[in-house]
Amino acid sequence: MSSTLGLSWDQHHLGQEVQMGSVARRSFASENVVNRDHALPNPSWNKDLRLLFDQFMRKCEAGSWKRLPSNNHSPQSFQDFQTRFVDPKLPKEQISQARLFTRSFEDGLGFEYVMFCNDAEKRVVCFFQAGPYLQGAPGFTHGGAIATMIDATTGMCAFRAGGVVMTANLNINYKRPIPLCSVVVMKSQIDKVEGRKVFVSCNVRSVDEETLYSEATSLFIKLDPNKKLA
């Protein structure tokens, strides 16, 4: 399947996966931040997150699911996105400090998560542990942090199916508050694709699946390579 940038998503992801191996431990002198794959267990992961990770890694061995690496810096394969869509007049020093929002916290304090995709079924699953810096109401996870993770999960689902996309609309029903430091299961799937529009839905449940925390629908638009974004 080809994306609007003329690269197939396999090429994008190949870039991501190649990068994981070759540059994963590269240090960025400007701020001494190691660009690494965060979608792997670290000591802050609780038992639930580790169990879910192990369970899905076994599914990966069986073949239908794939773990998605997640680095704090954009992979080299997104250079094309930058060249086409990012204003060249933006200050280079600040741009070189850019990092993925969800990977900008120290381990355990913010967003700890791992995503797995099943391309044949057009599904992405995310296991998310909300760290203590994501508090909204005391003891519970901030709604903006939940929205961020729903956007990231449905965005990845749309990207796997449709190439380079941006969020045009995100609707969330928050049904139950998510306890801080707990793990939730986010399941997303492509509902339909109409031209450049990719419709995705997502639900957020407790690990035992008994509690439905949130339900969401998103609309992503495949970017037109001939249109400037700003």
Ligand SMILES: CCCCCCCC/C=C\CCCCCCCC(=O)SCCNC(=O)CCNC(=O)[C@H](O)C(C)(C)COP(=O)(O)OP(=O)(O)OC[C@H]1O[C@@H](n2cnc3c(N)ncnc32)[C@H](O)[C@@H]1OP(=O)(O)O
């Ligand atoms: C972040 C980039 C990622 C790229 C790389 C992907 C890597 C994936 C890897 C890892 C996933 C990580 C996940 C990250 C997740 C985070 C994503 C974000 O945070 S995105 C930031 C928030 N979103 C914006 O800032 C968009 C602002 N909006 C826009 O720039 C434009 O509106 C845009 C690009 C969305 C569409 O603009 P047009 O000019 O290309 O397209 P037009 O002609 O307006 O619309 C096309 C069709 O869509 C409909 N449409 C557009 N917006 C709609 C809406 N809100 N509701 C309903 N329909 C809408 C229109 O009516 C039109 O439909 P008709 O073809 O006429 O049938």
